[in-house]
Amino acid sequence: MAAIRSRDMLPELRVRKWLHCKGYRYRLHKKGLPGKPDIVFGSRRKVIFVHGCFWHQHDKTGCLDGRAPKTRLDYWNNKLRTNVERDERVRLTLIEMGWQVLVVWECETKDIEALGERLLEFLE
Numbered sequence: 001m002a003a004i005r006s007r008d009m010l011p012e013l014r015v016r017k018w019l020h021c022k023g024y025r026y027r028l029h030k031k032g033l034p035g036k037p038d039i040v041f042g043s044r045r046k047v048i049f050v051h052g053c054f055w056h057q058h059d060k061t062g063c064l065d066g067r068a069p070k071t072r073l074d075y076w077n078n079k080l081r082t083n084v085e086r087d088e089r090v091r092l093t094l095i096e097m098g099w100q101v102l103v104v105w106e107c108e109t110k111d112i113e114a115l116g117e118r119l120l121e122f123l124e
Contacts, residue, residue, distance in 0.1 A: 007028070007038070011104070011109040012039075014109040015048065015050050015115070016039065018112060019119065022116075024041070027042060033097075034093045035086075045099050046100045046101075047099055047102070049101070050106070051104070053066040053105055053107050056084060056105075057084050100122070102119075
């Protein structure tokens with residue numbers, strides 16, 4: 001797990017590339033905010049988290065990446081449950097601070113047109 005990076009992964013790069021091509025400018029992984037959001041629009045008070053379906057347990061029907069592993073269930077269930085609980089705490093804290101939060105799932109970055117529509121809706 002030491003090789004798993006927390007930034008600059010392909011799904012995050014897809015979102016950032018789309019935003020940049022459309023003329024949006026942003027900050028990355030702002031340390032002063034809870035959870036260090038992946039993409040921060042300070043003047044708009046909006047943040048985007050790009051979550052990996054496995055690590056953050058995407059539960060959408062049809063998302064195969066969000067499945068729990070079949071071995072070492074005690075370890076993985078605890079680890080992944082902790083991630084999901086932390087994500088929810090961070091999201092609620094940001095909302096209480098007056099920020100709008102969008103979560104983009106790894107599987108959603110594969111359809112760039114649908115992703116683009118969702119990003120535009122969120123940013124306007």
